[in-house]
Amino acid sequence: MKVLNNIIFPAVWFSKKRLRQATRHKTILITGATFGIGEALAKLLANASVTLVLVARTSQKLAELQTELSASGATIILVALDLTDKVAVADWLANFDIPIDILVNNAGKSIRRPLYQSLDRLHDFERTMALNYFAPVQLFLHFAPQVEQRQGQLITVSAVNVLLPPAPYWAAYQASKSALDQWWRSAAPELNARGITTTSIYLPLVRTRMIAPTKIYDKVPAMSPQRAARIIAKTMYTQAYQYRPWWLPFGQWFGFLFGRLWHWINVKLLKLKLKKIKHSK
Numbered sequence: 001m002k003v004l005n006n007i008i009f010p011a012v013w014f015s016k017k018r019l020r021q022a023t024r025h026k027t028i029l030i031t032g033a034t035f036g037i038g039e040a041l042a043k044l045l046a047n048a049s050v051t052l053v054l055v056a057r058t059s060q061k062l063a064e065l066q067t068e069l070s071a072s073g074a075t076i077i078l079v080a081l082d083l084t085d086k087v088a089v090a091d092w093l094a095n096f097d098i099p100i101d102i103l104v105n106n107a108g109k110s111i112r113r114p115l116y117q118s119l120d121r122l123h124d125f126e127r128t129m130a131l132n133y134f135a136p137v138q139l140f141l142h143f144a145p146q147v148e149q150r151q152g153q154l155i156t157v158s159a160v161n162v163l164l165p166p167a168p169y170w171a172a173y174q175a176s177k178s179a180l181d182q183w184w185r186s187a188a189p190e191l192n193a194r195g196i197t198t199t200s201i202y203l204p205l206v207r208t209r210m211i212a213p214t215k216i217y218d219k220v221p222a223m224s225p226q227r228a229a230r231i232i233a234k235t236m237y238t239q240a241y242q243y244r245p246w247w248l249p250f251g252q253w254f255g256f257l258f259g260r261l262w263h264w265i266n267v268k269l270l271k272l273k274l275k276k277i278k279h280s281k
């Protein structure tokens with residue numbers, strides 16, 4: 001598994017010196033900084049010359065991070081906030097007067113649930129859209145002018161799924177991530193024309209609490225959150241337009257050439273599953 005992991009997720013060559021230079025005296029806002037990829041990124045960026053604005057709901061975890069990261073000299077500003085609460089976010093934004101250089105939209109929620117277990121759960125679709133789509137749009141709209149003034153960077157943490165043929169059970173998550181991806185790709189030229197760097201990080205599976213409920217993922221290769229954090233941080237000095245794993249184009253070609261076959265295989269597998277369920281009743 002380790003060898004396979006290293007082939008699928010090769011080590012990220014990374015210059016700490018260049019990162020320090022690129023982020024010196026910068027203010028970096030990270031959403032979803034309390035766990036997983038966001039937490040790993042905050043730890044990677046923390047040094048004496050940066051200010052980190054950490055946004056998430058779990059106050060206790062934010063406080064722990066502040067203690068830990070302040071020790072490395074970073075200035076830490078905590079924002080305990082539910083990003084799906086549009087009014088609370090608007091109130092915070094109205095009173096928050098620290099200019100941001102780099103915004104990392106990372107907070108996210110995933111749901112894997114069959115459609116027929118979701119018939120009375122419209123809220124699943126509303127909640128994923130609220131956090132994965134409307135919340136980042138609200139932040140980008142607010143911060144774009146000041147990021148422009150500082151010729152800074154907007155980064156969004158996306159998923160490879162939005163560029164690959166869709167998979168069953170993921171309708172809520174994939175639709176919300178795809179919505180933001182479309183928004184992003186449409187808005188990026190306008191933002192770039194104003195001198196704002198935009199970076200989209202298309203991540204594969206990452207071993208965080210987000211994927212923990214999906215038991216099948218225990219047995220498949222996944223990137224570590226620390227590696228994902230290095231990928232994101234590296235774009236702060238490369239100013240890359242996007243990150244995609246090296247193998248993604250193969251998946252995209254497969255989707256282009258065999259999209260109907262993929263659909264057909266999924267239907268067959270789901271029919272077999274339904275049959276099994278009917279027989280077991």
Ligand SMILES: NC(=O)c1ccc[n+]([C@@H]2O[C@H](COP(=O)([O-])OP(=O)(O)OC[C@H]3O[C@@H](n4cnc5c(N)ncnc54)[C@H](OP(=O)(O)O)[C@@H]3O)[C@@H](O)[C@H]2O)c1
Nearest residue numbers: 032034035036037056057058083107108159205206208210
């Ligand atoms: N894990 C993967 O396989 C994978 C793959 C591709 C892309 N991604 C993307 O990577 C990003 C980070 O995911 P992760 O795997 O690190 O997940 P995670 O470990 O579950 O962390 C999610 C972060 O988002 C915060 N968050 C959740 N709901 C929030 C809300 N309503 N308001 C404010 N903050 C909220 C959480 O903090 P609180 O609970 O404290 O609020 C936490 O810090 C997501 O955008 C995800 O879609 C993940």
